[in-house]
Amino acid sequence: MDLAADPAVEAILADALARESRALGAVVPVLRHLLASEANGLVSDAILARVRGMIGDLAAQLLAAADGHDPATRLAPSETRDPLAERLIANEALLTHCHALAAESLLAERLQQRHAIDPVLSPLLQELIAAEDPAIASLAMGTLAAQSRFVQGARRMELPLGELPAELFHDVIAHAGAGGAQAQAGYDEAASRIGLLARLVAAMRRGALAALALDHAGLALFATALAAVARQPRAQAVLACHEGQGLRLALMLRAAGQSLPAAERQLTLIDPTAHLPRGFADLDEARASALLGQSL
Template identity: 55%
Template sequence: MAEPATNISGELTSVERLLKEELARGDRSLRGVAPVLAHMLETSGHSLLSDAIVARVRGMLEHLSRQLLAAERAEVLGSTAHGEGDPPEAVDTLADRLGSDHVVLGHAYVLAMESHLAERLERRASLDPVLSPLLQELIASDQPAIAELAMATLAAQSRFVQSQRRMDMPLAELPAELFLSVMACWESVARGRGRGAVPKGAVERLKRSYDEGASRVGLLSRLVSAMGNGALAALELEHAGLALFASALAAVSRQPRDNAVIACHESQAARLALAFRAAGLDAQAIERQFLLLEPGIRVPEVIGQLAPDRAQAILARSEARVVDLDR
């Protein structure tokens, strides 16, 4: 009986070494994303980029710019217009400055990638990008607080899908640290124009209206938290839908949500396998999820022997952070 145990131990060591190597390769790939996007280079052949992704990221940065310039103009002129009157060069200048911040740029990229993955799952598996079976069950919950939170999440997810189709990025949907980074970029550009700082009233008005908990990602996080141990059900992608799945995977594997989203890309299979194991999924459950996401990738059964805390430790040593790719 000792020999099979030795074989399993040897296989596990080999798989762990392979996962570490693949994760390091994935890290290197991610670190190349921000510089490429920042300069809007030709992207054919880059595994993590496509013309559609680049166009969507550019559209989101320009939409952020128009919102900020409209807030500035409203403060100065008393207008409530939404940026239609802003000179194209002003929009481009601010968008370029936002794109030079790799934290902002990385988050825009992840949103575009999430939308792309959701569209692919809809085509491949008829997975509704807005209303998943699990979200439908939560809306019908006999706990009013959960039902209300699920309804708010549904509305936010619907808005996200529509925004992505328009290549928009509403300021109110930014995570708190991203919101502050965007404010800093805005003020930097205003000073560079030689017109002094952004009007204080415009900044204060935007900050007063901002509520991270009411954003889509905030609502998804609150819903996963409210589910308690039931959040494990959200690790079934086909049942939960990509948005809820990514938030649950991030919470259970203790990593940023943006990292959980990017782990679903085919080039990041090791990151996804480690996240699943860190969340406690066995080999069969991991295999089921890969069949939906990346049917061409085979997961070795011995991965089920990798302790969840060991998988978590390997993930924690990853050099890449999706929203902070080169810092």
């Protein structure tokens, strides 16, 4: 099928992607409303609890820094922590980031339960640790340690300040007042989990295509590689791995150069009942990227 000669196919894909985008776009406003209220049952209790916990944990670290303590001590009474947490919830970018992390941690647990995909040490990461290139092996070891900390921290509903992306980190530490300088002194975005994952994928060069197999790479490396190769935000790649976002995932995989059978294999791991619209196989990489760009 020539999509240039049949714009109806692209219109169908764009409409389906728009529906998925509206579902994603509704998440943060709903989260903000629920975090400010007691109506927790309207969304996933697990997602809501982890987002609330991470925001509260950030507030505790900021208050500890403001009092001249190491942020990791998290020394802050609830009467001062909770009001600061409420102010942090107003930061949409921070709330979006926390939602993606909570969703990633819970999805990793689900993939382990359903498909025995280890959330920390995937087969690909084992191969990279054993790589002959010492730089790649070292990066892989660092990534393994960071991923292990992430999984453990997510269960405790913690989010260390140093794990925030640079833009968010600088926005957030403004709440620590003079104590923010101490937190800033030890900050290194490249040493964060997401930074290490991105560096590892970049170091793999063309080998990063091997990370586009979810069961081989594990969710963390898969989402990072997919975002890099498809030129999409990592948070979008993570959220595309959830049920109800199958078209977004398939489009990202197509934009990354994956064939229809390869995309369908990954989609089946997420949602065995999902199916792609007719004509999807004829969508080229450029058109897939354009549709994704229109949906953001």
